[in-house]
Amino acid sequence: MLGKVISIRGKHIHVHVEDRVEYCTLKNALHREKSDQKGAITIGDSVEVNDNNQIVTIHKRKTLLQRTDPLNPRKRQVIGANIDQVYITFAIQSPDINIPMVDRYIMAAQKGDLTPILLINKIDLGKDNDVEELIKIYTDIGIKIIAVSTYTGQGMDRLKELLKGKTSMFAGPSGTGKTSLINHITGKELLVGELSERIQKGRHTTTFSSLIPLSSDTFIIDTPGIASFSVFDLSEVDISDYFSDLCEPLGPCKFRTCTHTHEPLCSVKEAFAKNLIPSIRFFSHQTIINEIVHKESLY
Ligand SMILES: Nc1nc2c(ncn2[C@@H]2O[C@H](COP(=O)(O)OP(=O)(O)OP(=O)(O)O)[C@@H](O)[C@H]2O)c(=O)[nH]1
Ligand SMILES: [Mg+2]
Ligand SMILES: [Zn+2]
Numbered sequence: 001m002l003g004k005v006i007s008i009r010g011k012h013i014h015v016h017v018e019d020r021v022e023y024c025t026l027k028n029a030l031h032r033e034k035s036d037q038k039g040a041i042t043i044g045d046s047v048e049v050n051d052n053n054q055i056v057t058i059h060k061r062k063t064l065l066q067r068t069d070p071l072n073p074r075k076r077q078v079i080g081a082n083i084d085q086v087y088i089t090f091a092i093q094s095p096d097i098n099i100p101m102v103d104r105y106i107m108a109a110q111k112g113d114l115t116p117i118l119l120i121n122k123i124d125l126g127k128d129n130d131v132e133e134l135i136k137i138y139t140d141i142g143i144k145i146i147a148v149s150t151y152t153g154q155g156m157d158r159l160k161e162l163l164k165g166k167t168s169m170f171a172g173p174s175g176t177g178k179t180s181l182i183n184h185i186t187g188k189e190l191l192v193g194e195l196s197e198r199i200q201k202g203r204h205t206t207t208f209s210s211l212i213p214l215s216s217d218t219f220i221i222d223t224p225g226i227a228s229f230s231v232f233d234l235s236e237v238d239i240s241d242y243f244s245d246l247c248e249p250l251g252p253c254k255f256r257t258c259t260h261t262h263e264p265l266c267s268v269k270e271a272f273a274k275n276l277i278p279s280i281r282f283f284s285h286q287t288i289i290n291e292i293v294h295k296e297s298l299y
Helices: 028-034 099-111 128-140 156-163 178-186 236-242 267-273 279-294
Strands: 002-009 012-017 020-026 046-049 054-058 064-069 072-081 085-091 115-121 144-147 167-171 198-200 204-206 210-215 218-222
Touching: 002 020, 012 046, 020 046, 064 099, 072 167, 085 099, 085 178, 099 115, 099 236, 099 279, 115 128, 115 178, 128 144, 128 279, 144 156, 156 178, 167 178, 178 210, 178 218, 236 279, 267 279
Parallel strands: 020 054, 085 115, 085 167, 115 144, 167 218
Antiparallel strands: 002 012, 002 046, 002 210, 012 020, 046 054, 064 072, 198 204, 210 218
C-alpha cells in the first residue's frame, strides 16, 4: 500500500494510507541506509507499507528540506520531503526577526527545490515601516513574502489561497506563531488529539512535526520551533548566487572571488557606503560569510 508519512516519534511512524492513519515501523534494512543522514525517513515521505505495517520502501523524494545536524556538523538532518513550499515563519517582533536565519532558510529551500515564502506574523504589533521595508527588499530579489496576523486575521485570506493544492511546511523559531496560524486555518479541530500532542510549559510548544490534511490535495505541516538553522553543504557559490543583488548597483568587484568583506576595490562595500544597498542585505551577507569562514554557523 502506498502511504505518506505524517509524523515520526522515535520508532513509531504514523502513515496516512488511503483514508486512515496506520502506526508503522521501519523495516530493518532501511535503517542501514542512513549514511551521512540522521534518520532514514522523514515527514512527507511517500512510502510503501506491507500487511505487517512495516515500511518497506521509501520512494524517491521530489523535494527535500534539510539542515546541518546541530549535534554533528558533518551530518545532515532531513526536515521534510515532498514539500512544495516552506513558510519561513517569523514575527515582526516578539521574538525579533533574525534576517541571516531567514536567508539561510531561503537558501536551504532553494537547494532542496522547495519554494521559500517568507511569512511575517504578528503585524498587529505595529512596526508598519519595518514590514513595508521587508516586503520591498524580498520582493525585489524575487522571494514571495506575506504579512499576516492571526489575531486580526489580516493577510489570512491570501495565505489560504496560497496553500491550495500544495503541501506546505511552517518552519521557524519558537514563538513566532506557527501553530496559531495553523489553528486559524484549520479552525482548530484538526490539531487536537493524536496529530498534535503538545507539552504545556507555561505556554504551548510544538514538540514534533505533524502533517495535517486539509483536503485531498492540500496538506500543511506544523514543526517545532528551532533555535538554529545552518544550511547543509553551503558553498561560497551558493551564497554569491543568492546575494547577487549586492553586485547590481555598481557592477562586479575588482577581484572575481571577492567576498565583499576584507578585499580592496570592492564595489559592494562602495555601494553600501553610498546607500545603494539595503543594510539588511549587506549585513546578512557579512554574517553568513563570517560563519563560513569561522565554521560557526550556529544560529
Ligand atoms: N500579537 C500576536 N501574537 C500572536 C500572533 N500569533 C500568535 N501569537 C502568539 O504567539 C505565541 C506563540 O504562538 P505559537 O503558535 O505557539 O508559536 P509557535 O511558532 O507554534 O511556537 P513553537 O511551537 O514553540 O515553535 C502565543 O502566545 C500566541 O498567542 C499574532 O498574530 N499576533
Ligand atoms: Mg507550535
Ligand atoms: Zn566585493
